């Protein structure tokens with residue numbers, strides 16, 4: 001049985017295609033290509049869905065991070081704490097504003113920013129900001145990090161590129177904080193555009209005007225008040241996001257059902273560790289990472305599943321602190337290194353059938369049996 005990593009055809013059924021085409025034609029006829037009515041409509045709906053007061057669409061998730069750093073006046077020479085494991089963009093945004101990444105290690109059980117490592121980092125130069133990442137859709141421990149950061153005046157930018165609809169506790173979505181929370185709508189994300197797009201969500205009204213200015217060349221009605229960016233989101237992408245947002249709650253629910261089935265089916269295996277079960281109903285399950293005892297076993301399982309026509313993926317083969325281009329920056333990263341060396345992601349998307357999930361579980365179990373019997 002073939003089990004693929006993505007399923008774009010079910011994500012874009014005829015109804016979505018027809019409505020998308022209608023919206024494209026409408027935008028062409030109106031010549032309203034940048035920041036049109038769908039931008040405002042989506043911003044209002046997405047803010048509401050993430051339990052935030054404000055949403056600002058931008059060009060992509062990397063720009064969203066950079067704009068947040070600029071909004072907090074982070075600039076040349078400022079230390080910014082980032083987790084030892086994330087997509088490269090988390091570090092790139094920091095370097096691109098002239099600031100210095102400081103690596104904060106991750107909790108070995110979750111791969112999320114470890115508050116104890118943050119405390120150790122704060123014994124050094126004051127961090128102007130930290131960027132915890134809700135990696136794979138799991139909620140980073142923001143409340144704990146806030147308690148540590150507040151006395152030092154360290155700002156928090158939450159990188160939620162992979163975490164649309166993630167809850168930090170039942171019924172409370174991660175966008176409900178006073179921090180700046182960034183999203184990516186890259187085509188493989190849980191909520192995806194037909195190209196690049198991103199957003200910043202917050203309850204902090206004081207930063208909204210500045211971010212709106214920054215995304216559009218620092219423009220104000222009377223001129224350019226800041227050196228900003230061209231980071232507007234085009235109307236076509238906003239129209240698609242607005243259309244697809246309605247599906248997000250049911251698709252997230254389906255992802256959680258698949259994750260629950262994996263957790264139940266894999267729980268008796270000795271060589272496989274997965275994310276804490278308390279995340280089943282909280283994570284948005286952008287990915288389903290599993291940990292193996294060693295990189296050799298990880299590679300062996302991957303090859304085995306490949307022969308069974310089951311797609312797997314290796315994200316973050318290196319910790320950020322081991323990237324050559326980031327090697328001049330300091331911090332902690334041992335747990336992150338270990339995580340990167342032993343993790344693979346199993347297929348998880350909302351259109352997997354129970355039979356497909358059970359087939360994956362069966363094949364992973366067979367691999368373990370084979371390893372055990374030598």
Ligand SMILES: Cc1ncc(COP(=O)(O)O)c(C=O)c1O
Pocket residue numbers: 060061062063086087089090133159161162183184185186196197198
């Ligand atoms: C954790 C994380 N941060 C930031 C980004 C950057 O988003 P974008 O590709 O929209 O610039 C991504 C995208 O993959 C990501 O996964």
